[in-house]
Amino acid sequence: MKTLELGKANLEVFADTLIELAKKDKRIVVVTSDSRGSGKLVPFAEQLPDQIIEVGIAEQNLVGVAAGLAAAGKKVFAVSPACFLTARALEQIKNDICYSDHPVKLIGISAGVSYGALGSTHHSLFDFAVLRAINNISILAPADNFETRESVKLAAEMLQPVYIRFGKRAIEHVHRPNADFEPGKAIIIREGRDVAFIATGETVVQSLLAAQLLEQKGIFCRVVSMHTIKPLDEKIIFETAKKCKALMTVEEHLVYGGLGEACAAYLMQAGVVLPFKIVGIRDEYTPTGSQLEIFKEYGMTAEGLAGTAIKLIEKK
């Protein structure tokens, strides 16, 4: 089995990319809510002190201030833990960013269960669901360092609101170096006709590893990195469902309202029926543990995903 090469944390790649961009473009401004440390933005603050605005622990204010800065011509990255940004400041996201159409880049750091044992207060397992239900925002969850870098670069130039979320653990590379990246256009990482994994964010690595395990058993899997949750790449979902015998979605999110339900809703309405499974976090109090321990608990590591895939095609 091929081992995947370990990269940096997506969080670090985000911070590195942003400092590169901001040095070249003085209109780039970062707004933080006492989150520069957790956002790896200390070097940014030291090197570009005029391009960072600290509002203190006040997420609602963070998003409102970001909207005003964007309206006045700045390219604004509002950076805060995903759990606080998308819950505490949801009304500001809805009204001040999306409805008012101010092109702020909302960066949800340490998303999903990245904060692990810090517990449910710090988990964001609802952010896809709430933001999907709001008009005028793109939602991105990069899988690895490559997707993170590309997302941040493209977000800087986007003229519409965008939300990008990623984790804090060092993450394995899943892409070949010269892959194409375009928001709203999923990437096929591996081909196969038995089971398809449509995964997003940091579960793409696990899906790819699961595909490797399954190959040893003679089951060949397609793995799709659905880095953009909205707008959803329906074309690739349709094509994947037609090509493969069974389809699994994988996401670091509650099983409600995220990628899985988006795919299911699309396929049902497109009249495509196949064995289908939404893998994510169950609707219950999440157990204590690291990100990977929680993944394991919910069958979201390579072994768990491979097991579910086998059951799914057997059922067929």
Add this chain to the structure above:
Amino acid sequence: MTDQELKQKSIIYRKKILTYIKQANAGHTGGSLSCVDILNVLYNRILNVTPENFYDLKRDHYIQSKGHSVEALYVVLADKGFFPESDLETLCQHGSRYVGHPTRKVKGIEHNTGALGHGLSYGVGVALAGKMDNKVFVLLGDGELAEGSNWEALLTASHYQLDNLCAIVDLNRLQITDWTRNVCCTDPLDEKFKAFGWSVQHVDGHDVKALTKVLSSVPFEKGKPSMIIANTVKGKGVSFIENNYKWHHHVPTDEEYKKAMKELNQALQKLNNEKENN
């Protein structure tokens, strides 16, 4: 424009506010009548904002955080030529861009408000981006001050010494349910704002001369954001609408509309007589 002409405009604006609310059969009557003198002075004397320079970011900025009083804003913007006044005949109708709260679909409006406690943070952002180039004015309601986000924004404004930012509280002491002091008492407001690092002044929010004076003197202190506490009367200008929480979004009946117009026409007549006597 003379004080006399401004006073005249205030009465004409009030007539129009009531007329369009009556036509639309919807709107926020009391709050629009309470803040319209402030808008009058801002748009006719203070703000460097015109239909021509609206897309130039170096202009002044006005954000109406108490978005529900949008009828006052629409009427003043129409008067300033941002759009034809006849557009307001579609107010709140199916398909109209003139929504019941401020929307950027309407030229002259730069931020969508209506959910309370949002305008000041946005204003802080604009003021931070354009420090020294221009001034940013934010109109707050007094009931709205119970929203905690306002106090987050107040802190950031003083932290960054935003003396290009001025907030105005339309202190009519009423909100939808009752007197503000009976709902969530915010007194003493001036001491609270001062403690948050703002420079505070009081004004009669219906006196165009006094409003001109205080709004022209922003910033009150170098390195501090300015806060104007404008003492107002909700429903100002029509005797039976004044100081009655029931008029928060009550639409006048035919009878009430006639009576209100009569009062406002009399006020206009009185003003013209004064002008002739002077």
